[in-house]
Amino acid sequence: MTILGRTAQNLFWLSRYIERAENMARLLEVGYRMSLTARREGGPSEHLVSMMQAAEVDEAFNAKYEVADIASVAQFMLFDEDNFSSVRSCLKAARTNARSVRTALTLDMWESLNAAWLEFAQMRPRDVTGPRLQEALQWVKQVSHQFRGALMGTILRDEGYAFATMGGYLERADNTARILDMKYYVLLPRANLVGGDVDIQQWTLILRAASAHRSYRHVYHDRYKAWNIADYLILRSEMPRSLAFCFSNINRTLDMLTEVHGARSDAHMAADEARAMLEGNSMEKIFAYGLHEFLTEFIARNNRVTDALSESYNFY
Amino acid sequence: MTQPTPFDEMHNADGSIREPYRELDRWLREQPPQALNLMATDAEGIFRRLGITFAVYGSNEGTEKLIPFDVIPRIISAAEWRRLARGIEQRVRALNAFLHDIYHRQEILKAGRVPEKLILQNAAFCPEMMGIDPARAVYAHIIGVDIVRTGPDDFYVLEDNLRTPSGVSYMLEDREAMLQLAPDLFQRHKVAPVETYTENLMRTLESVAPEGAGASPTIVVLTPGIYNSAYFEHSFLADQMGAQLCEGQDLFVEDGFVYMRTTSGPERVDVIYRRIDDDYIDPLTFKPDSMLGVPGLFDAYRAGTVTLVNAPGTGIADDKAVYTYVPEIIEFYLGEKPLLSNVPTYNCTNDDERAYVLANIGDLVVKEVHGSGGYGMLVGPTSTRAQREEFRNRIIARPDNYIVQPTLALSTCPTYVNRGIAPRHVDLRPYVLVGDQIRITPGGLTRVALKKGSLVVNSSQGGGTKDTWVLEE
Numbered sequence: 001m002t003i004l005g006r007t008a009q010n011l012f013w014l015s016r017y018i019e020r021a022e023n024m025a026r027l028l029e030v031g032y033r034m035s036l037t038a039r040r041e042g043g044p045s046e047h048l049v050s051m052m053q054a055a056e057v058d059e060a061f062n063a064k065y066e067v068a069d070i071a072s073v074a075q076f077m078l079f080d081e082d083n084f085s086s087v088r089s090c091l092k093a094a095r096t097n098a099r100s101v102r103t104a105l106t107l108d109m110w111e112s113l114n115a116a117w118l119e120f121a122q123m124r125p126r127d128v129t130g131p132r133l134q135e136a137l138q139w140v141k142q143v144s145h146q147f148r149g150a151l152m153g154t155i156l157r158d159e160g161y162a163f164a165t166m167g168g169y170l171e172r173a174d175n176t177a178r179i180l181d182m183k184y185y186v187l188l189p190r191a192n193l194v195g196g197d198v199d200i201q202q203w204t205l206i207l208r209a210a211s212a213h214r215s216y217r218h219v220y221h222d223r224y225k226a227w228n229i230a231d232y233l234i235l236r237s238e239m240p241r242s243l244a245f246c247f248s249n250i251n252r253t254l255d256m257l258t259e260v261h262g263a264r265s266d267a268h269m270a271a272d273e274a275r276a277m278l279e280g281n282s283m284e285k286i287f288a289y290g291l292h293e294f295l296t297e298f299i300a301r302n303n304r305v306t307d308a309l310s311e312s313y314n315f316y
Numbered sequence: 317m318t319q320p321t322p323f324d325e326m327h328n329a330d331g332s333i334r335e336p337y338r339e340l341d342r343w344l345r346e347q348p349p350q351a352l353n354l355m356a357t358d359a360e361g362i363f364r365r366l367g368i369t370f371a372v373y374g375s376n377e378g379t380e381k382l383i384p385f386d387v388i389p390r391i392i393s394a395a396e397w398r399r400l401a402r403g404i405e406q407r408v409r410a411l412n413a414f415l416h417d418i419y420h421r422q423e424i425l426k427a428g429r430v431p432e433k434l435i436l437q438n439a440a441f442c443p444e445m446m447g448i449d450p451a452r453a454v455y456a457h458i459i460g461v462d463i464v465r466t467g468p469d470d471f472y473v474l475e476d477n478l479r480t481p482s483g484v485s486y487m488l489e490d491r492e493a494m495l496q497l498a499p500d501l502f503q504r505h506k507v508a509p510v511e512t513y514t515e516n517l518m519r520t521l522e523s524v525a526p527e528g529a530g531a532s533p534t535i536v537v538l539t540p541g542i543y544n545s546a547y548f549e550h551s552f553l554a555d556q557m558g559a560q561l562c563e564g565q566d567l568f569v570e571d572g573f574v575y576m577r578t579t580s581g582p583e584r585v586d587v588i589y590r591r592i593d594d595d596y597i598d599p600l601t602f603k604p605d606s607m608l609g610v611p612g613l614f615d616a617y618r619a620g621t622v623t624l625v626n627a628p629g630t631g632i633a634d635d636k637a638v639y640t641y642v643p644e645i646i647e648f649y650l651g652e653k654p655l656l657s658n659v660p661t662y663n664c665t666n667d668d669e670r671a672y673v674l675a676n677i678g679d680l681v682v683k684e685v686h687g688s689g690g691y692g693m694l695v696g697p698t699s700t701r702a703q704r705e706e707f708r709n710r711i712i713a714r715p716d717n718y719i720v721q722p723t724l725a726l727s728t729c730p731t732y733v734n735r736g737i738a739p740r741h742v743d744l745r746p747y748v749l750v751g752d753q754i755r756i757t758p759g760g761l762t763r764v765a766l767k768k769g770s771l772v773v774n775s776s777q778g779g780g781t782k783d784t785w786v787l788e789e
Binding site: 002003004005006007008096099100101102103111114115118159260261313314316 | 364365541542547548551552554555559560561562563565566576577578579580581583
């Protein structure tokens with residue numbers, strides 16, 4: 001039996017919200033570290049602002065706050081409900097979605113979401129200043145890991161699993177693309193292929209935002225290089241936050257849906273179009289096309305997959 | 317009937333332990349000082365993690381709260397339960413026969429045994445149900461009968477809940493929690509299982525599927541959504557049955573059939589366990605502004621393509637004013653004497669009885685005829701002068717809107733409170749399923765008034781719950 005369209009929609013979004021909470025924590029972590037160590041390139045606020053631009057929450061921030069310092073940005077990214085992507089907003093939306101489809105969740109999934117929300121509700125902005133901020137961000141990532149673990153480890157491999165998984169990968173692909181786009185210009189190939197100190201520092205942070213700064217060495221056996229970093233986060237299918245990885249999983253999950261429904265849907269077509277930008281592509285071609293242009297186009301195609309899913313599987 | 321000291325379910329008047337509680341008493345004596353406190357803390361953790369919450373309307377503290385759980389079980393002997401179960405079964409058979417009659421030939425009205433005006437002009441009477449024949453002639457499939465006890469052999473029915481009785485998930489989760497908290501206590505008793513409830517619920521729902529639904533009918537639970545106070549229970553029951561939990565927007569009616577919107581398009585629905593009130597189930601037949609229901613649902617029901625559980629219009633049989641006639645109803649349809657008594661009830665439209673009520677309101681309990689959940693209620697002995705005055709005026713203005721009963725000395729059970737174990741007042745709601753047969757789960761939900769001396773056990777008024785044990789012989 002197939003599931004309710006509303007159930008599919010709720011599972012999809014609840015998973016997206018948890019993934020988004022994790023990514024917001026990652027972005028904030030990067031913004032925070034950049035602002036701590038920045039010397040030459042602008043003041044502290046500039047990194048925080050470009051981080052918020054990447055998350056597309058800068059306008060909401062400017063409408064409410066005067067100065068982008070670490071205190072105001074942390075408050076905004078973690079606790080502010082006027083920020084629809086804040087950790088609070090994400091956890092709350094995830095739990096509300098989960099409550100609406102309690103029956104489609106395993107007890108372990110529900111417990112992980114519920115416990116996270118109850119714990120977060122105890123957290124106060126004054127508790128997460130200074131060194132405690134990174135602790136709090138680590139906690140958010142743990143919440144996401146725990147939920148994903150419960151999802152992978154306990155849910156039936158049926159349609160519900162497919163929609164929940166897809167939500168996570170689409171959100172992650174979107175976010176990785178945005179992280180890259182935030183600093184695409186420091187990744188552009190230049191005459192001098194070996195970056196200066198500032199570049200290296202920024203590349204490290206980009207990798208760090210994707211938990212990729214250690215694994216990079218295992219894959220490339222090389223110093224940080226802009227070209228490799230872009231390749232790693234875009235085309236490397238063994239890198240679990242890369243666009244290629246996300247889409248190979250999205251593809252596999254869509255195949256599950258084809259099996260359940262007996263036919264491919266528009267969502268497959270939309271995903272094929274996004275995947276076409278990755279498969280058989282190379283960094284030479286991507287740089288020739290323009291990295292920023294490539295990422296913008298990818299984000300748009302990624303969004304169309306969500307639209308097509310809603311259409312094809314009766315989200316409402 | 318009002319007693320100076322309430323009946324204590326654990327102790328005899330001379331302080332000795334009553335038979336069903338012997339082993340519990342021994343167990344309690346063996347526990348180290350902090351054991352119950354730890355159990356209470358663990359219990360709260362269990363319930364909070366599971367998200368077992370309810371909403372209190374009008375409360376500012378957010379929409380979710382835990383119902384307090386008391387770690388000391390309430391124990392009913394096998395003999396006591398047999399008596400109760402027989403009385404309950406008799407009652408629900410009679411009430412279903414009454415509903416069938418009221419919505420068909422109305423013999424009981426013609427015979428003058430129940431006043432015509434009381435039924436036909438009652439807001440709970442549903443004229444749309446006239447002449448409809450529900451599967452197996454069952455109207456009320458899922459019933460919670462509220463019972464209070466005042467003495468060793470004195471059980472009274474306080475209310476028959478025939479609409480959408482709630483609380484059964486607490487019965488099941490209280491047992492689950494108790495099993496986790498005190499497994500050794502179970503080993504020392506033979507406790508009748510309650511876990512059979514969901515299996516029996518499914519059998520009941522399947523047994524009333526419309527003709528042509530096939531061997532495994534599609535059952536859904538229809539909920540008003542996550543803001544409803546009993547939402548946890550709706551999702552819990554759907555989950556236990558493996559049924560879809562639907563909101564109104566998930567269902568639609570086409571060509572006389574009910575469908576749900578799935579990821580692969582419409583799918584036929586046969587039985588709807590609806591937890592939405594009558595007035596809201598179908599904006600085309602009932603409240604036109606209802607956003608919760610399904611347009612055209614009632615037409616499909618009338619055409620017999622879908623079964624609604626419970627049927628619309630069952631409220632006429634648990635109306636507080638009709639309640640006083642239940643003994644009459646049992647005799648009329650079954651030719652039997654009632655096995656369970658009603659609480660004596662004063663009728664305020666009768667001049668003499670009203671005069672008595674107004675003069676003695678401080679000793680009485682006043683209930684609004686259509687109120688529920690402990691809202692719109694006066695408990696005389698614990699009321700303030702202003703409240704008594706207000707209810708006196710309300711009764712004078714609308715005598716037909718209130719029923720009045722003596723303040724019953726509800727029995728007490730040992731309950732864990734701040735400073736140890738103390739007696740607190742309890743009631744009991746056993747759950748009954750009516751389909752191809754009548755199935756009563758041994759036990760039920762015990763609600764306990766946690767405030768010292770309080771007689772109001774409703775969760776919305778600060779009551780808690782206890783696991784309820786029926787001992788097997």
